[in-house]
Amino acid sequence: MSTMSDPSQPVFRLSMLVNDTRYRGITFQIIAFMAIVLLFGWMAWNATQNLAALGQNISYGFLGEQAGYDINQKLIPYASTDTHLRAAVVGILNTLLVAFLGCVTATIIGVVVGILRLSKNWLVAKLMSGYVEIFRNVPVLIWILIIFSVMSNALPAPNAFRGENPSASMVMDAFAFTNRGVYIPRPVWEPGSFLVVAVFIASIVGIFALRRYAVKLLFDTGRELKTFWPSIGLFFVPTLLAYFVLGRPITLEYPELRGFNFQGGIQIFGSLIGLWFALALYTGAFIAENVRAGIMAVSKGQTEAASALGMRPGRIMRLVILPQALRVIIPPLISQYLNLTKNSSLAAAVGYMDITGTLGGITLNQTGRSFEAILLLMLFYLIISLSIAGLMNLYNNAVKLKER
Amino acid sequence: MKKTVFLGALAIAGVTGTMAAAQTLEDVTSRGALNCGISTGLVGFASQDANGEWQGFDVAVCRAVAAAVLGDPSAVDFTPTTNQVRFEVLNSGEIDMLARNTTWTFSRDVDLKLEFTGINYYDGQGFMVPAALGVSSAKELDGATVCIQAGTTTELNLADFFRINNMSYQPVPISTASEAQQQYLAGSCDVYTTDASGLAATRAAFEDPAGHIILPEIISKEPLGPLVRHGDNEWGDVVRWTLNALIAAEELGVTSANIEELSAGTDNPEINRLLGSEGNLGEMLGLSADWAKNAIAAGGNYGEIFERHIGQNTPIGLARGLNAQWTEGGLLYAPPFR
Numbered sequence: 001m002s003t004m005s006d007p008s009q010p011v012f013r014l015s016m017l018v019n020d021t022r023y024r025g026i027t028f029q030i031i032a033f034m035a036i037v038l039l040f041g042w043m044a045w046n047a048t049q050n051l052a053a054l055g056q057n058i059s060y061g062f063l064g065e066q067a068g069y070d071i072n073q074k075l076i077p078y079a080s081t082d083t084h085l086r087a088a089v090v091g092i093l094n095t096l097l098v099a100f101l102g103c104v105t106a107t108i109i110g111v112v113v114g115i116l117r118l119s120k121n122w123l124v125a126k127l128m129s130g131y132v133e134i135f136r137n138v139p140v141l142i143w144i145l146i147i148f149s150v151m152s153n154a155l156p157a158p159n160a161f162r163g164e165n166p167s168a169s170m171v172m173d174a175f176a177f178t179n180r181g182v183y184i185p186r187p188v189w190e191p192g193s194f195l196v197v198a199v200f201i202a203s204i205v206g207i208f209a210l211r212r213y214a215v216k217l218l219f220d221t222g223r224e225l226k227t228f229w230p231s232i233g234l235f236f237v238p239t240l241l242a243y244f245v246l247g248r249p250i251t252l253e254y255p256e257l258r259g260f261n262f263q264g265g266i267q268i269f270g271s272l273i274g275l276w277f278a279l280a281l282y283t284g285a286f287i288a289e290n291v292r293a294g295i296m297a298v299s300k301g302q303t304e305a306a307s308a309l310g311m312r313p314g315r316i317m318r319l320v321i322l323p324q325a326l327r328v329i330i331p332p333l334i335s336q337y338l339n340l341t342k343n344s345s346l347a348a349a350v351g352y353m354d355i356t357g358t359l360g361g362i363t364l365n366q367t368g369r370s371f372e373a374i375l376l377l378m379l380f381y382l383i384i385s386l387s388i389a390g391l392m393n394l395y396n397n398a399v400k401l402k403e404r
Numbered sequence: 405m406k407k408t409v410f411l412g413a414l415a416i417a418g419v420t421g422t423m424a425a426a427q428t429l430e431d432v433t434s435r436g437a438l439n440c441g442i443s444t445g446l447v448g449f450a451s452q453d454a455n456g457e458w459q460g461f462d463v464a465v466c467r468a469v470a471a472a473v474l475g476d477p478s479a480v481d482f483t484p485t486t487n488q489v490r491f492e493v494l495n496s497g498e499i500d501m502l503a504r505n506t507t508w509t510f511s512r513d514v515d516l517k518l519e520f521t522g523i524n525y526y527d528g529q530g531f532m533v534p535a536a537l538g539v540s541s542a543k544e545l546d547g548a549t550v551c552i553q554a555g556t557t558t559e560l561n562l563a564d565f566f567r568i569n570n571m572s573y574q575p576v577p578i579s580t581a582s583e584a585q586q587q588y589l590a591g592s593c594d595v596y597t598t599d600a601s602g603l604a605a606t607r608a609a610f611e612d613p614a615g616h617i618i619l620p621e622i623i624s625k626e627p628l629g630p631l632v633r634h635g636d637n638e639w640g641d642v643v644r645w646t647l648n649a650l651i652a653a654e655e656l657g658v659t660s661a662n663i664e665e666l667s668a669g670t671d672n673p674e675i676n677r678l679l680g681s682e683g684n685l686g687e688m689l690g691l692s693a694d695w696a697k698n699a700i701a702a703g704g705n706y707g708e709i710f711e712r713h714i715g716q717n718t719p720i721g722l723a724r725g726l727n728a729q730w731t732e733g734g735l736l737y738a739p740p741f742r
Contacts, residue, residue: 054495054517054633054634056517068559068560068563068564069559069560069563069575070559070562070563070566070573070575071575072574072575072576072577079567080560080563080564080567081567149586152586152587152590152592153590157590157591157592158591159536159591179590179591179592180549180574180592180593258547259546259547259548260545260547260548260549260594261547261548261549261574261594263547270592271576348554348579349579351554351576351577351578351579353577357554357577361488361554361577362554362559362577364488365487365488365554365556366559366560367515368491368511368512368515368516370492
């Protein structure tokens with residue numbers, strides 16, 4: 001009865017697309033894909049239709065028009081006569097600045113707190129868990145507002161530095177802490193200064209070379225070379241020598257009170273400080289938990305084995321525990337960096353002019369191009385987040401357990 | 405926040421599909437309430453009183469329109485809007501009109517597809533400084549730190565003013581008026597700038613109003629007025645002529661006190677046409693014959709509203725100035741009701 005069928009030539013019927021397990025998966029994937037394309041297509045069509053009904057079109061021409069507004073913190077030259085595009089770039093740089101400062105500070109805070117939370121010292125451990133719990137469980141916007149308003153209300157206005165008997169004074173005549181920001185001296189680069197910088201960079205390279213040599217010596221001959229004091233010496237002596245030999249080519253410009261404000265020096269805006277500290281403290285609390293989890297994930301046997309070999313606790317942490325813990329710490333750390341970068345868009349709350357404040361704030365309001373501006377913003381944050389994730393994944397690949 | 409509103413707007417637009425242009429009036433009538441966008445809180449213009457009722461100069465315009473359309477000045481749902489979202493909220497259809505000290509400019513009218521229906525306050529941008537600063541003119545502000553509300557025309561005027569006068573300044577953009585005031589009072593900026601009426605309102609709310617002075621320079625023209633969406637001319641006419649009715653009522657001497665008596669009929673045909681005892685102006689607008697009477701009865705004529713909310717006997721203490729009737733040397737000039 002079945003001798004007539006030929007197994008090598010199965011007949012393809014349409015019903016097999018649903019019933020046959022070989023095709024079913026692909027069929028449903030294609031259907032789902034088309035549904036998604038249709039959904040997004042409908043959303044785009046709906047948006048353009050409704051914009052057209054309101055008499056608006058989608059155009060990015062506004063980016064080339066004159067912006068007309070000023071920005072207080074600008075890392076590249078910018079005036080109100082420049083274009084909206086340039087204002088957006090100023091905003092992008094401000095976003096990147098606060099994200100970079102925040103990530104670095106949050107990592108330092110996170111690692112230190114994470115380790116201290118595991119300390120045997122009861123007070124230290126409890127203080128650190130207090131910090132983690134308080135910062136992790138209050139929204140970051142509240143922290144931004146708190147730190148910013150503490151700064152603007154607790155620190156003196158520039159006016160307080162005025163007069164014969166001022167109620168506030170500069171720290172070491174070089175640093176002024178005001179409610180408009182912190183003023184610090186600015187280095188002035190005169191001819192010859194690049195030599196000093198070159199010597200400084202060379203001595204940093206020298207320190208690293210010395211340390212490598214010390215490790216190599218230790219592994220090859222078992223002889224330990226002390227590197228602490230030579231490193232300190234290398235760090236300071238050549239640079240200072242070059243500085244004085246070349247006749248002090250780098251001078252400092254101190255901030256001084258002129259007119260309404262301090263002039264000269266570098267002004268670190270209160271809004272930047274508020275945002276930076278709030279983001280760093282908030283994200284640092286999360287990173288501390290990641291670090292603690294990473295350390296606890298390393299088996300206790302490792303610590304015990306290391307101390308059985310006679311290693312001191314500091315070295316056990318640095319050479320045995322942390323390198324293994326990093327494999328657990330890095331992946332969640334990536335998402336903390338992404339969170340911090342995206343949270344920096346809360347800058348508007350304190351008037352920090354990041355990309356959300358320039359392109360997504362004033363430009364959007366002045367031109368009314370909300371659709372276009374928001375799309376650009378989304379694209380920017382997407383690119384930045386993917387770049388950070390990409391870089392961190394490279395690092396993760398470098399430290400993760402090599403499986404062969 | 406802005407993204408949410410935007411997406412909300414998109415969603416609303418998606419639900420209602422393509423909005424027919426000319427149906428706001430029917431929407432309001434069938435809903436039985438007017439959705440009116442106002443400021444988030446500016447004493448004298450829009451603020452909540454002790455009972456939680458919105459009161460103020462801009463609020464009075466909303467109430468007058470509600471009275472004209474629905475016959476009930478309390479049939480208003482107020483939507484407080486920030487500077488950043490006000491136009492999107494209006495364009496999305498969430499509100500029917502916006503009365504929120506908004507400056508009438510070319511690009512807003514033409515490019516943003518909004519329709520300004522008149523001017524209820526002629527304003528100009530000014531500066532406020534602490535009296536202790538010893539500054540008597542805006543030309544002495546070189547190097548100052550200036551608090552501004554983000555997303556307003558004041559930002560652009562400020563940039564122009566300082567550039568033209570070759571002065572430098574440091575802007576501190578703040579998103580709401582109350583935050584800007586806190587920053588100014590804490591001394592994190594030397595100067596606070598906004599429309600002169602807003603400065604007066606802000607100063608009135610200070611603990612020590614005498615410690616702050618408003619500089620004499622007015623650096624821009626800021627005609628403030630109610631606005632509606634582009635393309636619904638019938639609704640635009642209703643809002644425009646309600647405002648005109650309030651202004652004309654003051655010129656013609658119609659007040660909330662004598663309106664009942666006058667609406668019975670007078671020997672002045674203009675008053676008769678305005679109050680509906682003669683002619684069919686209400687019908688032309690698609691409203692009842694006593695629309696203007698209701699609008700005026702809601703809060704009095706323009707002059708009464710002005711004096712009650714921002715006039716010289718209020719803490720805000722603004723003089724009529726440019727906002728006097730044209731017969732008194734001001735700029736208020738309602739077209740004829742004919």
